[in-house]
Amino acid sequence: MxxxxxxxxxxxxxxxxxxxxxxxxxxxxxxxxxxxxxxxxxxxxxxxxxxxxxxxxxxxxxxxxxxxxxxxxxxxxxxxxxxxxxxxxxxxxxxxxxxxxxxxxxxxxTDGIGFAKALDFNQINLNGKQVALLGAGGAARAVLSVLIERGVRKVIVFNRSFERSLQFQQWAKNSFATVIEIDNWESFINGQSSFLSQVDVLINATSLGLSQEIIEVPWNGIDNCELVIDVVYNREETPLVREARKKGKKAFDGKMxxxxxxxxxxxxxxxxxxxxxxxxxxxxxxxx
Ligand SMILES: NC(=O)c1ccc[n+]([C@@H]2O[C@H](COP(=O)([O-])OP(=O)(O)OC[C@H]3O[C@@H](n4cnc5c(N)ncnc54)[C@H](OP(=O)(O)O)[C@@H]3O)[C@@H](O)[C@H]2O)c1
Missing domain, CATH: 3.40.50.10860 (Leucine Dehydrogenase, chain A, domain 1)
Structure with missing residues (x-):
């Protein structure tokens, strides 16, 4: 106080x-x-x-x-x-x-430093991992800068507005000389994106979950995914973290x-x- x-x-x-x-x-x-x-x-x-x-x-x-x-x-x-x-x-x-x-x-x-230190706090090594990143706003940019620094192999971005995904992809190319994949939000939700089976880590950088909104994750399509990170935090577990833990995956929210x-x-x-x-x-x- x-x-x-x-x-x-x-x-x-x-x-x-x-x-x-x-x-x-x-x-x-x-x-x-x-x-x-x-x-x-x-x-x-x-x-x-x-x-x-x-x-x-x-x-x-x-x-x-x-x-x-x-x-x-x-x-x-x-x-x-x-x-x-x-x-x-x-x-x-x-x-x-x-x-x-x-x-x-x-x-x-300081969002990038915050994300990087939260990874360290949770003893996460992302080197060589394939990441599905939900969102293409400011938080997603901070997260992507850390993913690149940490040596991830591939990043696939899914965002509700495809136009914004395209801008995000261009920004990543200009800023880091890195090519990221993009696919549309619907093909994430309905589990049809061909990238999903390769995903090791799922990161939510949309604002979904702030008011307990549920993200329809195609859990069966991302069998190989071992870790779920939500940048959103709440008084309770976010719905995404709750669901991921139920599926036996390591998961943490944006509190740290x-x-x-x-x-x-x-x-x-x-x-x-x-x-x-x-x-x-x-x-x-x-x-x-
Ligand atoms: N833990 C932390 O320290 C920390 C730090 C920074 C941010 N955050 C959290 O991260 C979240 C995003 O912040 P931001 O700064 O990136 O905001 P932003 O720039 O406004 O971006 C919002 C993102 O959420 C997506 N989105 C919003 N409503 C959606 C819906 N109904 N369905 C699907 N996608 C939706 C947007 O997609 P469109 O492009 O289609 O609109 C966009 O990708 C916020 O909840 C914020 O609190 C946490």
Missing amino acids: VQQNRITARTNLLGLIGHPVDHSLSPVFQNAALNALNLDYVYLAFDISTGDLMDAVRTLRTWRLKGINVTVPHKEKIIQWLDRLDDTALLLGAVNVVVVKDEELVGYN MLLFQGAESFRLFTGFEAPIGVMEKALNEALR
Whole structure:
């Protein structure tokens, strides 16, 4: 919990912007970390509609915020009002952290680091694996950058909008000189994609599952799949993780990714290494 009595006229303000944000657990674990290190900051959540985004970004300096996390649906749109992006945010074309540095708004992306550390936490080696990646948005781009770094053999992307799959494929070619396969969403759902029998790992980077939506996975068609990763997280298991575990597969959700991207955000905001144990404890308590 935030210790209200430590807030003074000099307390620094951090925040999260998105729409909606009331489900977010970032304020819980960011404030726990700030309190643990006795840093004079407070972290709040702001529900900003897309129509208000430009005004909100332009006034970050006016309100002397030190930094913000950015979540759905603003990660791409916000870029046009920032002064500078670091290399990762530039590569991914999406920003989830803005630091206000000497009046400059600098954009970063810590989702990839979050995903990479979640793989390490779960002792996952993806070298040589064939991966079915669901989704072609910002999270999918962060995930793909890590999959390539980790030496996967093949990636097949399935996305609801095929147009976006094509853009994603082109982006991967331009950014990593890598050719990824794409197939349409329906041929994933109905199990007809010829790629499915080769899949070792299934990763969901769509927003399905946030509100307990079920992804119709053709489990019989992906017999060889040994691992299921969901970037979505929920208070309970996500439906995908629940279903995968029932089928006897190793599976984990986006909770640790959230925590590790948050820890990296904390370092960018404050200059201090995040007390990860404190953050994890606060997150688990909030999820209970
Ligand atoms: N754990 C973490 O730390 C972490 C970090 C980042 C993101 N995330 C989660 O990852 C998810 C995606 O985020 P994002 O930034 O990539 O969002 P985004 O850029 O808006 O992309 C959303 C993706 O979900 C797909 N989608 C949405 N509704 C769908 C539906 N009804 N059926 C099939 N596909 C659907 C979209 O397909 P179309 O292209 O067809 O619209 C698109 O591929 C969110 O739930 C977010 O909370 C988690």
